[in-house]
Amino acid sequence: MASNPTPERLSELLAAGEDLCDGLDQHDVALGIAQNTAAASRADLDALVAAQAAYKLAEGARPAAYAALRSAESNAKGFISRAVGVLKNYLGNQWSDAWAATGLPDNKVGVPDTQGGRFTALAGLKAYFTGNPTHENAPLNVTAATADALHSAFSAARTATGNAKTLEKSRLLARNAALDAFRTRYRKAIEELDQKLGPDDPRWYDFGLNRPADPATPGVPTGLEVTALGGGAVLAEIDGARRANSFNYYQQVSGVDAEPVKVINTEGEQHTLMDLPVGATVEITVRGVNDAGEGQPCEAVSVVVG
DSSP: OOOOOOOSSHHHHHHHHHHHHHHHHHHHHHHTOOSSOHHHHHHHHHHHHHHHHHHHHHHHHHHHHHHHHHHHHHHHHHHHHHHHHHHHHHHOSSOOGGGGGGTOGGGOSSOOSSHHHHHHHHHHHHHHHHHOGGGOBGGGTBSHHHHHHHHHHHHHHHHHHHHHHHHHHHHHHHHHHHHHHHHHHHHHHHHHHHHHSOTTOGGGGGGTOOOTTSOOOOOOOBOOEEEEEETTEEEEEOOBOTTOSEEEEEEEETTTOSSOEEEEEESOSEEEEOSOOTTOEEEEEEEEEETTEEEEEOOOEEEEOO
């Protein structure tokens, strides 16, 4: 007997959700679906899609914030190093009370070891050069104005990085809440359908689901993409298949193979097919596999071997 477990992977759940909503659009009124209607299910699915998009947008913005922080920190290190070199001419090479006015932390003559220490040092050097303008070195760009500009840039970068982390975390929490809500909706919709449809009713398929009377073979793999890599190699990639534990990859070389030829069984959702005849057209298909057997193939994708 086939079952309809809730997909664990988000990509598979979204695809299954679309199938479920399509089926509800067709049949919820005729079947008398009262709780998990097409409108209610679509609203929860759309909320999940929107929350995932917002999370990925925040996740994608974080690297730029960190890059800006690294740049600001690098500029700070360079300035502090130059400033220390200049000030040694006035304050000596070793730490003394005279160095305290520079704001360098940890009683150390040199670039601080921590980000916080470097941030503090910039503020201290700005104050020092403001009060001691004759110790500035304009040709080396060691001035109060430079320290101020670098401190402002460093501060902005630190704030932006913190904001990016906070936004990503908050959107992840929102995405997870939407994910939990739709998983619950998906499960309850199937439970309601189970009260309306017989175990061998073909309308189960309209919801992207197995009929309970069917064997529990894997679903059809989705998202097959095929890329010619050159040298007789072709890369096949899929998004996965519901209930599949592994995948059978098939190739059919035009003019050579009368039918698809199994190449490999692997748990991987991508595989590179090798030693194909350069210039030939090859069709690739993939089937999911589990303990109940092999599922139906995905739609074949053709490519000319490079």
